[in-house]
Amino acid sequence: MNDLLLVEEADGVSYFHVLLVANMQRTKYTVHVNMLRHGDGVWRTYLTFDRDQLLDPEWESKAVLANNKIYIASTQNSIDFFDLTTSSISTVQLPHGVEYGDRDTMLAPADDASDVYLIHAKNLQLDIWLHKGDNWLLVDTISLRDMVANLRIPGCEVEDEPTAPLWINHVGSYAEFVFLEMGRCALHLDVKCRQLRKVYDMTEEELDLGDIHPLTMIWPPIFPALTDNLARNAM
Template sequence: MEAEREGAELTAPPPPAASAAAVSVVFDDDDLLREILLRLGFATTLVRVALVSRRWLRHASHPAFLRRFRRLHPPALLGFYLRELGAWAPRFVPVSRAPELATAIRRAGAAEGHFFISDCRNGRLLVTDFDPTACRHAVLSPLRPARGKAALPPAPKWSLIWFFLPEKAAGCDDDGAVAVLMLPLGTKAKLQVDLLTSGSATWVVRRTAVIDLPEPLPPIAYTLPPVEGKVYSLTKCGHILRLDMAAAESCLLQLPDRVSTDNFTLSCGEEGSVLFLIHAEGYLLSIWQLPMTSSDADDWAVVYDKVPVREACSRREDVMVLAVDYNLEFVFLWLRSSAVLMHMHLESRSEKVYDELKVRDGRFLDINPFMMVWPPVFPALRDDDNLDG
């Protein structure tokens, strides 16, 4: 009995005062606190715990800490907006099931209106309203519903014009936008980038240049958002046209030798220093990258080489590339024969098939992956806010 009593004493929990003291020692250590915050997993949780005290908020919102947090926990993909040919509005399809993201997913699914999504970046949508009398553009922030819809003023009328949400370095805030305008002039092109800041009624010319073209401007299939003063357009002739505003230069980039079909899409990724090409052949998926400073086709490097799509293998059918998110984590695919939409997480190779969506034809799908906002929006404290620390 004496031995049992001694063993019980050894394994008994410490008194409450001792436990509180131990916890206080841990949380009063700034280095330990940062390591604990670093393991939260989601930016939404980080924002909530930052309300504990001013000290916690100071650590959680520090730029150096946020850089570490982002490397470990990239912005989560909440889902994607899907619009089929003839549909008046897109529908939101959740991807994440994490309970920490439930509120964000609910808000993303509540975006309403008859519109076409022109660009989707960092928790915002640049939309074009379906209006028989006018083509109106606006910015929606589904994760911050109090912002409502910010209508954009008309842009200058040029031959070609594309609207985008701004990159981080553009000096533009949440409701801003970028317009890329092009006027073909034979073997030259006049190019202009206009910037719109929140609440402004006027576009401001940010860059303008007359650029020599390697040949008369070929028909353009689509254009990527401008990155570091460079504009990339995929032509219908199967080349990539790069327009460098700063250097007033252009070039036609050749595709990798193995890319012999138009079953691919392009992306500049989140960092914007590399051009990515995501290509499918049969049931195999490959991704190449090309430095933005290069114009040599030999500089294409393979990132993922001939990754098998298991669902396509099991069904013995080909896949078509539809879209990719900005972090280059998820690629959305269409199974041609069975008419099924799916996505693959590239790092883990995990796949999800959306049989329940009943999508009719992948050739006319418009998919916009929708991600969490980064950096996270922390509360702005007032002097009378009662936070200790």
């Protein structure tokens, strides 16, 4: 794990760098949290702690910053969160029946004083959980079977039945959208509108899709008006 997280503050943006280091036997893990504060100009050690177990980094779990806490998957059934205010560490069990698998579970920050969303894909169904207080709430369930079948992705269907595994690549803030992988395609799911679109086909030369890092912006964009001098130079 080697993640860069940012937090907006009154005087600017600060960054947290989360680095996970394991021993040779992968029986001990050290998590290093470094901070680059706005205007500071230098990275400083913010927090370092050891854990006897964390989810194997090969599962591609990602750290998430939400409500001034950093969340990291610790086992297939739990997540650790590190409170940056109190420097305390706690563990939260995942909802009953949910566990980290092969790229089928991901966290995303919530949009209020709650903690995090947990998005879980299984059997072409997407479940969205919200951790609030000490409880997990199932806030949405989306069946993707018909949506995927309508896309007719080459090599992923037998008699109109989707067969390839569905993986989660990226979850947007507040779980408003999800990027998925199926076969050699990237799919975008608009959670609110319940709309699934194919947005990318891998070429024959590409071995894997890699991580998706979407850029979100206001649409349509609003550009500043050009002055007369700039307008003449642009012509």
